Amino acid sequence: MSEQFDETYYTKMVEEFVSQKKLLSQLEARVDKIKKELSTVVEQHGTPDDSGHIWLNVGGHELKRERRVSKTFNAANAEQWAKENGLWDDVKEIVERLSEDKLLAVAWNDKSLLPTIQGFYVEKETWAFKA
Numbered sequence: 795m796s797e798q799f800d801e802t803y804y805t806k807m808v809e810e811f812v813s814q815k816k817l818l819s820q821l822e823a824r825v826d827k828i829k830k831e832l833s834t835v836v837e838q839h840g841t842p843d844d845s846g847h848i849w850l851n852v853g854g855h856e857l858k859r860e861r862r863v864s865k866t867f868n869a870a871n872a873e874q875w876a877k878e879n880g881l882w883d884d885v886k887e888i889v890e891r892l893s894e895d896k897l898l899a900v901a902w903n904d905k906s907l908l909p910t911i912q913g914f915y916v917e918k919e920t921w922a923f924k925a
Contacts, residue, residue, distance in 0.1 A: 808925060811925055812925060815925070832857055833859055835850065835852075835857075836848055836849070836850040836857045836858070836859045837859055840857070840859060845861060846861035846863075847859065847860050847861050848861075897911060897914075898911070
């Protein structure tokens with residue numbers, strides 16, 4: 795036997811959910827504003843360490859503006875350099891892979907293949923809760 799739906803109870807629950815969600819949004823906005831201001835003060839008055847992080851002790855709390863560095867490989871510059879220095883044949887690589895666009899063109903030209911090619915597309919279902 796299934797539980798009966800109590801609309802009054804769930805109406806109150808939805809109202810509380812919406813209210814708490816709004817409060818959370820306001821709190822997140824306030825936290826972001828405070829974080830931005832504190833980050834600025836650390837940058838202005840803090841002391842850098844050997845790694846480039848900036849530290850500031852305020853009211854017994856150590857605030858840190860953390861330096862993060864990432865590297866990306868510039869393939870276009872490396873390719874140009876390799877070609878200019880006669881190394882292109884030593885470092886190039888040919889990769890073969892299926893072209894989805896070309897496969898769809900095959901199906902466009904031969905409609906009998908369309909059901910098979912459509913079978914290669916996998917659907918993924920997800921759910922989201924909104925109130």
